[in-house]
Amino acid sequence: MVNLTSNRLTRRCVLQGIAAGMVANGFATGGAIAASKIPFGVAVHLDPFRQEPRFRNLLKKHADLIVPMNALKWASLRYDRDKFDFTGADEIIDFALQHGKSIHGHALLWYHANPKWLDAIRSARELERLLAQHIEQVAGRYEGKIATWDVVNEVVAHDPLTQGKWRRGIWYDLLGPRHVELAFAAAARAAPSARLFINDYDLEDDSLRTEARQTAILQIVRRLQDKNIPIHGVGLQAHLYAERGIGRENLGKFVRSLDALGLEVAVTELDVIDWKLPADRDRRDRAVAATVREFLEALTSAGQPRNVTTWGLSDANSWVKETFPRQDSAIARPLPFDANWQPKPMFHEIKKFTG
Numbered sequence: 001m002v003n004l005t006s007n008r009l010t011r012r013c014v015l016q017g018i019a020a021g022m023v024a025n026g027f028a029t030g031g032a033i034a035a036s037k038i039p040f041g042v043a044v045h046l047d048p049f050r051q052e053p054r055f056r057n058l059l060k061k062h063a064d065l066i067v068p069m070n071a072l073k074w075a076s077l078r079y080d081r082d083k084f085d086f087t088g089a090d091e092i093i094d095f096a097l098q099h100g101k102s103i104h105g106h107a108l109l110w111y112h113a114n115p116k117w118l119d120a121i122r123s124a125r126e127l128e129r130l131l132a133q134h135i136e137q138v139a140g141r142y143e144g145k146i147a148t149w150d151v152v153n154e155v156v157a158h159d160p161l162t163q164g165k166w167r168r169g170i171w172y173d174l175l176g177p178r179h180v181e182l183a184f185a186a187a188a189r190a191a192p193s194a195r196l197f198i199n200d201y202d203l204e205d206d207s208l209r210t211e212a213r214q215t216a217i218l219q220i221v222r223r224l225q226d227k228n229i230p231i232h233g234v235g236l237q238a239h240l241y242a243e244r245g246i247g248r249e250n251l252g253k254f255v256r257s258l259d260a261l262g263l264e265v266a267v268t269e270l271d272v273i274d275w276k277l278p279a280d281r282d283r284r285d286r287a288v289a290a291t292v293r294e295f296l297e298a299l300t301s302a303g304q305p306r307n308v309t310t311w312g313l314s315d316a317n318s319w320v321k322e323t324f325p326r327q328d329s330a331i332a333r334p335l336p337f338d339a340n341w342q343p344k345p346m347f348h349e350i351k352k353f354t355g
């Protein structure tokens, strides 16, 4: 029997498996909604985690999976070139282990949130060596604890139609497309038990730009598989814009293409950007919940995601507030709990899918 989840996954072996009528990686193919519970994940920002007992209580009660939001980024771990600081990451990971939660790691390579000294490097050889060492240290330290990793985050250009396929930044500029292969190969060596993901945003609507982004992800996945470099899944960040709508057919097609390649899908950073919605609180909360429902219905009708993770839990701590400020004086309400840690319609909507 072909093992569709093995670390030595090739395109040919996946196609053989599908021809033999197998179901890949727990996806219910053929449009069926799988009956089992989808784990609910929460990304944890260190400040409220340390300061807010209500946050920790809600995590204990509701989260199946925990993601350190920033603590595993280069900027947090590698402020100084010569020493790693695992303090914040360990705090969150110890909490997760103590309370029986799974852990998703974010992220081993990103063009953003890097220490200044890293962005100043000009030698490809030096950068390649640093990348391998970093992944060996970080993924190796948490081997057996972190179940899934965003090995690379946002490596596709914002708009491949006008900018070319790849995201510009230190990794691409010095190492070229190879940076993705180097990262996945290093992660597979350092954390052989972990499931390895490529993570990106704007994969959920039906614009031509989104289609181009989906195509770029599929090309990257195929290239890794052709080279026998393990990749197990794609993370849909799902920073949803309430005004955009969900590209139901497009999303379904993308998820089925990934399924055919033997890959899982996870929802990794769900929240709803509500800057264009009416200010009225109840109307806004209902529209945010409806956006989440539309997305999760479209997704689960194509296959069961590995988990659904929100990028934070309470509106009190969200990047959306600053990055997408509203024209009026209303405060963003992108997450499942309000600023007083009370559940909103979005939470109840997610629970319908995650049980």
Ligand code: G3I
Residues within 6 Å of the ligand: 069, 070, 073, 113, 153, 237, 269, 318, 319
């Ligand atoms: O490191 C300092 C810390 O020393 C200080 O105490 C603190 C005071 O607020 O600021 C700290 O750094 C901030 C860091 O978050 C941790 O709080 C950075 O200035 C701030 O830029 C950083 O923002 C994060 C951003 O990624 C960049 O890393 C956001 O919280 C986080 O939500 C955002 O997450 C990204 C995902 O990783 C990838 N996808 C998009 C998503 C939203 O931008």
